[in-house]
Amino acid sequence: MSAITLSRLTKVYPGGVRALDALDLSIADGEFFALLGPSGCGKTTLLRTIAGLEVATGGTVEIGERDVTNLQPGVRDVAMVFQDYALFPHMTVQDNIAYPLRIKKVDRSTRQDKAAGTAAELGLSALLDRRPAQLSGGQQQRVALARAMACRPQVFLLDEPLSNLDARLRLEARTFLKRLQSELGVTCVFVTHDQAEALALADRIAVMDGGRIRQVGTPVDVFRRPANTFVAGFIGSTPMNLLDAEVTGDEVTVAGVRLAVPEAARPLVSDGDQVVYGVRPEYLDLHAEAVGGALVGQVVVVENLGSSSLVSLDLPGSDSSAGASCQVVVPEGREPSLGATGWVLPREGRSLLYRDGELLGTSQPAPVAGVPG
Amino acid sequence: MTVSWRGALAQIGRYTFVSVVLGFFALPLLWLATAPFDRTPTITTSLPEFTLDNFRALLDNPYAVRSLWNSIVLAGGTAALVVTFAALAAYALSRVRIPGRDALLYGLLLLSSIVTGTATMVPLFELAFRLNLIDSQLGVILILSGGLLPAAIFILKDFMDSTPTSYEESARVFGASPLQIVRHIVLPVVRPGLATVAVWAVAGVWGNFLVPFLLLRSPDKAPAAVIMYTLYTEGGQANLALLSTFSLLYSLPVVLLFVFVSSRYGFRFHGGIKR
Incomplete structure (x- = not known):
């Protein structure tokens, strides 16, 4: 069994920087787990603390x-692949893997036999006598993986x-x-700042910010129901639309339009609550004619994404708030013209309500066993 | 027409100047190549009257060959000490953060130019005398090492700084002990730097006259640089035949060392880091 359990893990660097702040996390055996966050969020420190290269403060x-x-890193029975691969430059590929x-x-x-065997599994047999400098980036990465696998x-x-x-090699390497x-x-834990990479690779993702975990869940969870506005803004190739809204009975007023309160949030809100209405650009449909229960705005930017386009609309302001803008993904052939309504x-x-930055109502499936919070 | 005349004159002037400069530097070398094989060497360079007698005469000199061996002992001993301690110090200084580290390094570097300099010869002599290190090759080695160490640490620290720590961390995660990390990873990676420092230390000791001249009393312990100073004829004139022959033998080892080190270790660096 090789599950990883972190409890109240804290790391304070000399000088007072709190890189990890009483962090709890369980990673199941055999899981492909992503630590995702902007730079400086503590994700690399967390990985290095698991490896033993950083000593936990608490x-x-x-x-x-x-x-x-x-324990020292060497006796933890972990292997680490570094961002720069750290292949020993004076050793051949085979010696590197056998190290x-x-x-x-x-x-x-x-050990030379075993190294050759591992190399063969990763398609490196022809490169055994080369030195790292004679390899391409993709080959270097495979050697680094083979070296990690060897033990x-x-x-x-x-x-x-x-x-x-x-970019092209990255897709290939991701599948590989x-x-x-x-x-x-x-069990595999990886660090990334690229949300697309985390969504594509991981069984579960922990989104981190400021040394804390903001949400743990499957890619589907964090994409469909971000637990807070930070995650909502971070996950997704286009960030979620987050619009200021006010609750009136069973409805919310967003940019002057009354929309239904999402079902999960209904028991948790009352009249007059100031909330944030969140919906992904992918979960919005754009119509050229008036439809009921739709936000109305003017098309200001159309960005071509290949098989679809990202349309930005300016929504009119109400008496109390300035105008907001809203982005919609439209399929190809349905692009509106600039200036159109x-x-x-x-x-x-598909829409969500946030109050004080936190998601209202959790209708997501029961969390995977062992996930705290 | 005038323009091309001027161009031609400038061209002639430039080549003449280059020839004079080249001749100025080449003549002494040419003398070193011919004089040892000349029956009657003079201060000028001429086609030699070929003979090997000068070498025979040199072998008969009781101190000449022995002094070359002494030079090797002093240079080898100093280089070994300097490389070992400079490597350890540079690694530690590069990897551990201590307050005032850079000030310490610059201070040492500044002082080192004084330590083996002429200015401190009297206190150094006094120190060697109290420690019973007069007329001892060990004393010379220690004093020369002390003088070379700061600059060696400075050079090697730069090499260590440019070696990514991820090499060492990677080995650490695989369970390598600190000693194994140094032996398997750090030393091979900084080997070009060690070779550079070793050659530089050998060359520095090989040419040093003052320190062994003052500290070594018996001529059978003196290195070549000091013995060179004693090669006179009975009449008190410089013995050009012996001097030129000895100079040739004296300069060969250092040249060979340079050639050997640059071909064996080279000054190359195989990258294993994706930049």
């Missing part, structure tokens, strides 16, 4: 039901595994990585 780290908080076995005092011929660790830790690859992880069935209709069950 709290505990358990790997496979063993408390490793005060963890050399530390474990495996004799030379056995058969309980846990894989990957620091920004795809950030050093160019996901496949490799599911074949090995090993558009009616934006939220899809059933």
Whole structure:
């Protein structure tokens, strides 16, 4: 078993920077887990603390039901792939892959055989005698993965595994990585600042900000029901529309239009509440003629996304608030012309209400066992 | 027409100047190459009357060959000390944050130019005398090492700083001990830097005259740079035959060392870091 349990984990750097703030998190055995957040949110510190490269100021780290908080990295049975891969420049590919076995005092011929075997699994057989400088970025990454695999660790830790690859290679490596992880069935934690990467790869995602976890959930959870406005703004290739609104009975007034209060939030709001109405651009439909229950605005920008377009509309302000803007994704061939009036209709069950930055009502499926909070 | 005349004159002037400068530097080297093989070497360069007698005469000199060996001992000992301690100090200074680290380094560097300089020869002599290190090769090695260390630490720290810590952290996660990290990763990666410092230390000791001249009393312990000073004829004139031959033998080891180090270790760096 190689689940990871963090409780009240705190890391304060000399100088008083609180990188991790009493953080609780459980990562299940065999899970592909993403730590996602903007730079400086503490995600890399968290990964390094799990690896043992940073010493926790408080709290505990358990790997496979063993408390490793005060153990050296070498005895934690983890392997880490660094952002820059850190392949030893003076060793061949084979020696690099065999290095963890050399530390474990495996004799030379056995470890060279094992290294060659691991290399073959990752399609590196032709490159065994090369040095890292003679490899492409994608090949270097595979060597780094092979080296991590060679010692058969309980846990894989990957620091920004795809950030050093160019855009095309990144897609290829992403698929490769996901496949490799599911074949090995090993617990794998990776750090990324790219929400698309986290959504594509991970079984579950922890969204971090300021040393705290803002939401833990499956990609579907965090995409459809972000727990707060921070996550809502961070996840998704186009950020969620967050519009100021006021509750009146069963309805909310958004930019002068009355819309139904989302079902999950209905028992939690009362008349006069100031809330934020959130809906993703992908969950809005744009109509050229007037429809009931739709926001009305003027088309100001149309951005082509390939198979779809992102349309920005200016919504009129009411007496109390300035005008807001709203973005809609429209399928190809349905682009409105600039300056036209558009009616934006939220899809059933896709809009959310936030009060004080937190989501109202949790109708999401019961959290996966072992997830705190 | 005038323009091309002027151009031609300028061209002639430039080449003449370059030739004079080249000749100025080449002549002494040419003398070093011919004089040892000349039956009657003079201060000028001429086509030699070929002979190997000068080498035979040199071998008969009781101190000449021994002094070359002494030079090797002093240079080798100093280089070994300097490389070992500079590498350890530079690694520590590069990886550990201590307040006042940079001030310490600059201070050492500044002082080191004084330590082996002429100015401190009297107190150094006094110190060596009290420590019973007069007429001891160890004393010379220690004093020369002390003088070279700060600059060596400075050079090596730069090498260590440019080596990413992720190499070491990677090895640490695999369970390597600090000693293994240094042996397997750090030393091989900074080897070009170690080789540079070693060559620089050897060259520095090889050419040093003052320190061994003052600290070593018995001629059978003196290095080549000091023995060179004693090669006179009975009449008190410089013995050009012996001097030129000895100079040639004296300069060869350093040249060979440079060639060996640059071909063996080279000054290359295989990147394993994706930038």
